[in-house]
Amino acid sequence: MPPLLDVAIRHRLGSFTLDVELTAPDGPLVIIGPSGAGKTLLVRSLAGIVTPDEGRIEVNGRTLYDSASGMTLAPQSRRVGYVPQEYGLFPHLTVRANIAYGLRGTGSDTARRRIDELLELTGLSHQEALRPRQLSGGQRQRVSLARALAVQPDVLLLDEPFASLDVPTRQALIDDLQQLLSTTGTAAIVVTHDRNEALRLGNYIAVLMNGSIRQAGSPSEIFSSPQSEEVAAFVGVETILHGCVRATEDGLPVVEVAGHRIEGGSGVGTGDAVLVCLRPEDVTISRESQPSSARNHLAAVVTRLVPAGPYVRVEMDAGPTLVAMVTRHAVEELTLAPGVQVIASFKASAVHLIRK
Numbered sequence: 001m002p003p004l005l006d007v008a009i010r011h012r013l014g015s016f017t018l019d020v021e022l023t024a025p026d027g028p029l030v031i032i033g034p035s036g037a038g039k040t041l042l043v044r045s046l047a048g049i050v051t052p053d054e055g056r057i058e059v060n061g062r063t064l065y066d067s068a069s070g071m072t073l074a075p076q077s078r079r080v081g082y083v084p085q086e087y088g089l090f091p092h093l094t095v096r097a098n099i100a101y102g103l104r105g106t107g108s109d110t111a112r113r114r115i116d117e118l119l120e121l122t123g124l125s126h127q128e129a130l131r132p133r134q135l136s137g138g139q140r141q142r143v144s145l146a147r148a149l150a151v152q153p154d155v156l157l158l159d160e161p162f163a164s165l166d167v168p169t170r171q172a173l174i175d176d177l178q179q180l181l182s183t184t185g186t187a188a189i190v191v192t193h194d195r196n197e198a199l200r201l202g203n204y205i206a207v208l209m210n211g212s213i214r215q216a217g218s219p220s221e222i223f224s225s226p227q228s229e230e231v232a233a234f235v236g237v238e239t240i241l242h243g244c245v246r247a248t249e250d251g252l253p254v255v256e257v258a259g260h261r262i263e264g265g266s267g268v269g270t271g272d273a274v275l276v277c278l279r280p281e282d283v284t285i286s287r288e289s290q291p292s293s294a295r296n297h298l299a300a301v302v303t304r305l306v307p308a309g310p311y312v313r314v315e316m317d318a319g320p321t322l323v324a325m326v327t328r329h330a331v332e333e334l335t336l337a338p339g340v341q342v343i344a345s346f347k348a349s350a351v352h353l354i355r356k
Contacts, residue, residue: 001026002058002060002061003023003024003025003026003058003061004024004025004026004027004029004059004060004155004187004189004204005022005023005024005027005029005046005057005058005059005189006022006023006024006056006057006058006059007020007021007022007023007046007055007056007057007058008020008021008022008055008056009042009045009052009053009054009055009056009057009065010052010053010054010055011041011045011050011052011053012053013041016036016038016041016211017211018038018041018042018045018052018211018212019211019212020038020042020208020211020212020213021213022206022213022216024204024206024216025203025204026187026203026204027155027187027188027189027202027203027204028181028187028188028189028190028201028202028203028204029188029189029190029202029203029204029205029206030189030190030191030192030197030198030201030202030204030205030206031043031189031190031191031192031205031206031208032191032192032193032194032195032198032202032205032206032207032208033193033207033208033209033234034193034209034234035193037208037209037210037211038208038210038211039159039160039191039192039193039208040085040159040160040191042191042208043082043157043159043189043191044159045057045065046059046064046080046157046189047075047078047080047082047157048064048065048072048073048074048075048078048080049075049082051065051072052065052067053067054067055067056068059078059080059154059155060154060155060187062079062154064078079151079153079154079155080153080154080155080156080157081102081147081148081149081150081151081153081155081156081157081186082148082157082159083141083144083145083148083156083157083158083159083161084144084159085159085160085161085163085164086164087132087140087141087143087144088144089132089140089143089144089147090132091131091132091133092131093131094128094129094130094131095119095124095127095128095129095130095131095132095135095143096115096119096128096129098132098143098147099115099118099119099143099146099147099150100115100150101147102147102148102150102151103115103150103151114150115150118146118149118150119146121146121180121183121184122142122143122145122146122176122180123142123176124139124142124143124146127139136169137164137165137166137169138165138169138172138173141161141162141165141173142173142176144161145161145177145180149180149184149186152184152186153186154187155186155187155188155189156181156186156187156188156189157188157189157191158177158188158189158190158191159191160191160192160193161173161177161190161192162174162192162194162197163192163193163194170197174197174200174201177201178200178201188201190202195223195235195236198219198222199219199223202219203218203219204216204217204218205217205218205219205222207222207231207234207235209230209231209234214227214228214230214231215227215228215231222235223235223236224352225352226277226352226354227354228354229275229354232275232277232352232354236279236280237277237278237279237352238278238279238280238313238323239276239277239278239279239280239283239320239321239322239323240275240276240277241257241258241262241275241276241278241320242257242273242274242275242276242356243255243256243257243258243262243273243274243275243276244256244271244272244273244274245268245269245270245271245272245274245353246261246270247270248269248270249263252264252265252266252295252348253265253266253268253270253274253353255274255276255351255353257276257319257320258319258320259319260298260318260319260320262276262296262351263295263296263348263351264295264296264346264347264348264349264350264351264353265348265351265352265353266353267353267355268353268355272355272356273355273356274353274354274355274356275353275354275356276351276352276353277351277352277353277354278322278323278346278350278351278352279350280313280323280324280325281324281325282346282347282350283322283323283324283325283344283345283346283350284324284326284344284345284346285314285316285324285326285330285334285336285342285343285344285345286334286342286343286345287334287340287341287342287343288343289343290343292345293347294345294346294347294348295347295348296345296346296347296348296351297343297344297345298318298319298322298343298344298345299318299341299342299343299344300316300317300318300322300341300342300343300344301316301317301318301339301340301341301342302314302315302316302336302337302338302339302340302341302342303315303316303317303321303338304338305331305336305337305338307328308325310327310328311325311326311327311328312325312326312327312328312330312331312336313325314326314331314336316342316344318344322344324344
């Protein structure tokens with residue numbers, strides 16, 4: 001089976017250059033990155049809305065663009081469905097007419113059956129006579145999805161599809177999208193800046209930063225084993241410490257960090273300079289030393305508490321700075337406040353090392 005996406009393109013836009021090489025297996029593929037990384041330019045290149053300066057694009061083994069041979073398929077010939085961030089609906093058309101727009105030239109009976117099917121799949125059957133201004137943001141996005149799926153594309157391209165929606169609507173639409181893709185058997189390439197969306201939607205994730213792919217792999221590889229400091233920081237690693245491997249004990253590297261001993265990680269040798277990476281959810285806090293399976297225990301002082309929804313981000317000074325994410329109940333139970341002395345603990349398996 002050919003890869004879902006095989007792309008190597010270069011595109012200059014003012015002072016910005018998109019220079020992407022990526023081969024991704026069966027999707028859904030999620031391309032994640034911060035604002036300004038080039039995500040929209042990449043997905044618009046795949047859709048044929050913009051043409052790269054050079055390179056090639058293959059989707060499911062089918063060539064869509066190849067500068068070497070001068071071949072560029074028009075957008076309507078690419079068999080892709082494109083869902084832009086801003087919905088792209090025609091304000092003067094009804095829901096049914098918006099969905100039908102991509103089916104021009106299809107026999108009326110066939111088109112009617114297809115539209116009825118998509119209205120049912122997207123839960124829009126009772127809104128088919130309404131216009132976009134009469135719909136909620138979530139309903140508009142469902143119309144946009146239905147219109148893109150109407151032509152039965154080989155792949156669905158979604159550019160930040162949930163960015164403008166509130167959290168409950170976003171969560172519901174992610175569930176709906178997963179069900180739609182499963183029901184229709186459509187492959188998808190999703191562009192997002194949101195880590196939770198990437199984790200929920202992606203079988204394969206590519207991190208795009210400053211116009212190039214910095215890392216690609218399974219969700220677990222990206223989020224548990226980032227290969228660089230910038231990728232680690234972007235995917236939610238909040239504790240990144242500079243250290244040096246001093247020894248190996250019980251098969252684990254022993255890293256010296258600001259006079260502290262930290263055990264864990266792999267893939268490094270004695271004498272290596274490393275970055276010690278810890279996700280905040282892997283750090284636990286207690287007021288005194290307690291029996292634990294964790295190999296690492298550092299005395300620390302709370303310096304700052306930052307509310308984060310149902311959780312609280314706890315910053316601590318242990319010599320190096322550590323960050324933990326705990327529940328509000330834990331904050332109350334431990335009476336955490338700036339100046340309180342605590343023990344920060346984490347397992348060796350939670351430590352990820354990046355060789356510098």
